[in-house]
Amino acid sequence: MSTLKPLLTAEDLTVGYFSSKKTPRPVAQPVRLALWPGELVCLLGPNGAGKSTLLRTLAGLQPPLSGRLNLGGAALAGLSAAERARQLSIVLTDRVDAGNLTVQELVSLGRHPHTGWLGSLSAHDEAQVQAALTATGTSSFAQRPVGELSDGERQKVLLARAIAQDTPIVLLDEPTAHLDLPNRVALMRLLHRLARQTGKAILLSTHELDLALQAADRVWLLPADGVLHTGTPEDLVLSGEFAAAFAREGLAFDPATGTFALHAPMGPAVQLMGDGATAFWTRRALEREGFVPTAGPAALRVTAPSPPKTSQWISHAPGHPAQYHKTIEELLRTLRLTFDNTPLA
């Protein structure tokens, strides 16, 4: 990988808008970026941090406020629209209203920078379109009008169009928005596979932190303060930068589990014993109830059974006999009763 050259680089890049009186309004601090072939990069950050602005600037859809952008070894600003379109394709959040177009016609539009003045497709173009349809699993409804598609199908078709454009770089602005969980997972898996198999550099902005941490080769983290951090997801998590980026929004990221805490712990400590899946899900249930599960000794003790079906959950509360429970539901009911009757010191 180290012998490869980056497909896209940015130095001292500031992105943003010019306000009405021509004064620059940067939305992010100057950044230094590189996009490598075969990499899936996720651009993460809270709303309004400037993810879309950064993507649109990298795609050449809006000029940078300052700094240098290089695409394939040449300055982006010096490239014609057609040259740029052969290097870089993008899936936008813009609504596509061409309901009368069939899926195949829409995907064929991706060949725009490669066709002649009339836009007729050569055999090679047709093959590229078919390949894009197959890769995204959209060939089964290739003849359907775009207006009749579901959101998930439409997102796949827009991705197919970008793939048909056959560029080394693909940018996607929040492709997982409006998709249900299975479709989000499928899309990330597809993008990861594409990056690996075709050597494309794929950069997407997303709010799917869990999925991004799992699928991304590299994460570009753009917090609300506009200072971009890049690195592998694991490094960013372990260095605490990931947690810091979302701390301002009141989100607590737990590096031990890789999840965001939904429940603020405030109740008494519970010593949780046991291991495996049962212990994991017991811990989740206890956290939801407001307890703080610990490994160390505590007044309250819960033993999770292993293996699950044959034995039972055991709870020990001070001043009570040990109680046995068949389900987590029963366990929680007992714990609730215990604390309603004996307020803990």
Place this chain on the structure above:
Amino acid sequence: MSTPTLVAAPRLEPASRQRLAWLVALVGLVAFGFVLDIALGPVRIPVLMVVKILFGQATDSPAWAFIVRQIRLPKALTALVAGSGLAVSGLQMQTLFRNPLAGPSALGLTAGAGLGVAVVMLASGSAAGGFAIRALGVGGSWALVLAATIGAALVMALVLALSARVRDNVVLLIVGLMIASVTGAIVSLWQYFSAPEQIQEYLLWTFGSVGGVVGSHLVVLAAVVGVGLALAFASAKPLNALLLGENYARSMGLSVGRARTLIIASTSLLAGAITAFCGPIGFIGIAVPHLTRGLLRTADHRVLLPGTCLAGAALTLGCDCLAQLPGSQTPLPLSVVTSLLGAPVVLWVVLRRQNIRSSFS
């Protein structure tokens, strides 16, 4: 020994075969409407005779041959040219602005031409001037055509200059509508302070007519519309890219500014010239693109452009035929007929095939 070889016929999808059938049907409709438009009028000429005269064969009635060659043929040709030009300019505007309500009048071109005509008619002042114009027939005067062309060209120059500055097409559409509104207001103001006879002349022009465009006028009109249509067909690929919106079009390598200039120039030539020669003919520019999309069920401009051309010509010829039907000496105003009879036809297509909404929203 010869081995039987299977020659694979070019396999067409059912949808594109249907499209081809509609295109062929439209060509037939245009031809039929063309002949019928020549046959109908104050003097009825048998259709067979019309065909004979058109193909240059001798006929029993020299009067018929004269009427066909000198009056009816130019009129039918004007209807053909005006119909296809207006329809194509409407299609371009609707795609460029991503707005189903856009038409040739969206950029204020029609209003600009109207202002030019109003300046000539209402400022000429003297009854003699008005009489001279009437003697030449509505739209028959070079002064009128020139004034209308200058009016449309001025608005076009203004819109082109603004379009270089305004990046957003929606803003440009609003600018066009405002220009149309201001120009219309100026004409209204002028009318308010003018004598009733002068207003009548202007009103007559606003009814629209394909008659009276003869000789050199017709040559000029056909040439300008020809250039406009050529530009429109050349912009089929940019128009297709614009279907996905400006940002996608730009990301696919389209220089949106250049494409927009080309499209606006084409529309201005088409709408400006036709309005100058024939007066404002409403409805065709807005409705025919919808009609064609409904019939051909496609958004591909390489199919839609010729389709719209044919449908626009067929509908205008049909409306002109209907304008002759009452059998009186004076045909009905064309603009009224296009709206009265064309609108229900389009409504029927729109309601039957509910894909118009999906092409825009």
